[in-house]
Amino acid sequence: MATLTPVSLALPDNKIPTKKTVRDIIGTFLTEEWPFVDPATLTMSYHASFANAHCPVERPKPATGTSTEALKVFIKFHIDPGGGLDIFQHLAPSRHEEALLCYEYGRSGLGAKVYGFFKTQDGTLGRIDEFLDARNMEPEDVEDAIIRADVAKGLAMFHALKTSLQKKTVGPYYEAIINGLKIYHKMDKLKELGKEGGVNVDNLIDYDLGGRLRKVVDKLESIGGKSGWCIHDIQFMNIMVKNCPKEGESKVVLIDFEFVMQNYRAFDIGGHFMQKMFKWFDEESKIANCRKYTEEEKRHFCEEYARQWNKVTGDSDSGDQVFLESEYGYLLAITFDIHNMLWYMCGKDDKDPLNLLGLNKLFDEFVDQYTRLELEDP
Template sequence: MATCTSIPVVIPEDGLPTNAMIKDIVGTFLTKEWSKVDPETLVVTYNTGYANTNCVVERPRPKGDTHAEPLKVFLKINGEFDGEIEVFKDLVPDKHEEAQLCYDYGRSGLGAKLYGFFQTKDGAFGRVDEFLDARNLKPEDVEDADIRADVAKGYAAFQAMATQREKKPVETYYDTITQELAKYHKMERLKRLANEAGVGIDNIIDFDFVSRIRRITDRLNSIGGKKGWCIHDVQFMNVLVKNSPKPGESKIILIDFEFVFHNYRAFDIGGHFLQKMFQWFDDETKIANCRPYTEEEKTHFCEEYAMQWNETTGDSDTGEQVFMESELGFMLAITFEIHNMLCFMDQDDAKEPLELLGLKKLFDEFVNQYKKLGLEGQGP
């Protein structure tokens, strides 16, 4: 179990702990060698964002190259604001629950090992994890059948994973997001912000997402759509590809569990297909310069997913069943992204043109998929 350890350090205001602090934190959990390291010999590579401080910490290689503890670790310290959207606060895991998810995933042999979960004297939470020699998944990676299969199996294993998190009813999420989208429906202020940026989104603001989401979830229920632990934030940066995988082991690892809660498994599967078309952290465009998933690739993904899901759960699902669910989950994932973008517009007066062009692309994908599945004539 991931127990929280109190560590008597105070993180500086800039969020960057000193080498001595890092040594004390890591040495609390790795007591044989890290606790004796000279802090000045540590090499720390920081990666600070708007939410968290992440860093890779490396200690000197010992003489003779024999060591009982890893030479590198990954250290994460959560900031005061770590991306949580207020309306989902009762659904997303707290830091202890997130650490437990990481612990359970690591114990499964599929994810990074959790060496320790801690809270500092000033109240900041953090984790010391296994360092992963890996890179972020790229859109072209999933055009490789082997990597695509490993991503599919990775999601299936995670979604069916045994963990101590409470399974809240999925209706809780859909009640919340439909109430929020209803709030933004026809909101003139959002239209004005977008028009000031030169990217009109009036048709998106005036669109009735609420009744359409209900139509989609009704269809999912009618075909027996199954539920599991969804990550929700399934952008490609949250899948790592190992640089040197061992023979027979998965080439990928899933990361970032800040938004994990129970939902239709189709949400993450369809969301994965969706995210191939976007690159949200690019400074030039948010729309990826690549082709979307093909039908054949989706079919292969869903077949691999079904085999892993069945192996984990004992079910007998088919790839066809998973594919049908994913087609509906694709739209649910879009409404999640659209909601979050409208939320940030409303809260922060955000009107970045590139983000708005991405929003328009999301909307077009939703409308086309809704029509493709024949839902247009059955609902609003």
């Protein structure tokens, strides 16, 4: 259900819901059994970031008979209605549009079902989804050809998804991010934060990422790069690997659509290849201890992607074409992550050395790829 439903309760000042509050919210949408569950019997955990929080909730199995409603659900709370990153506000979906997209994606059989979209009396927006019996993808998972192919096919189907969201051209996104990158170019505050954190980021801050990104976009346009609904935040935490997939069913599910908008499909494909090197939520290092995607693995991915894209759209794209686009998409995705990290660094005075080392790794990857593709002026 993607219609916004008011619920007659409010979250506490700290925004952490009680078991009773959670039970009552779920019971608004799953009305046969959940309203009568003793809140004390619920098992739940609460995890928050700066903009959102999520809360898996499970009730006991009935003592007799078979349950008619889900025993476990996943609640997402939007703590910050704006979500930060103002430069994308006019492009990214609203919370209601995101819920609608998730609902349509779930109905397609590709993702989690959406049970309800709600607003509490204190103004908090949230969504109740099917709980997926799955784990977050690890970088090593894509070294398995079957999982790698399922990710490729999943992205192709998502990029070509028919949705009620309004399509916009890719131009406004690149105007927004290029202008955003200009804000941080040569910013002394960022250089000083790097020094305070013990990691020199001067080379990155002095590098004209925005100007070079413009060249990448022009090149991608010249080779006929195609667009679709891109996730943008394609880090591996946003790909779930099912624990017990059914026969013939995809092993993966895509999640987290806060930044879904039209972009070159190469953004997500190249971004997926790049993200294999990072573990952004690891407490010991943001750089994954594994090898990069090999060219053979990339080409296999692109062949699987092209086959699925053609099946859905009726096009006749080759794996070579998708691979060529992905080479430039690799750079598009890096600039998205660098911009967002600089935004956070500047706004939060962040000088965590692990974040800074990850930032420099992104920068090194950009420079190496940009040079390899011979985009640098002679």
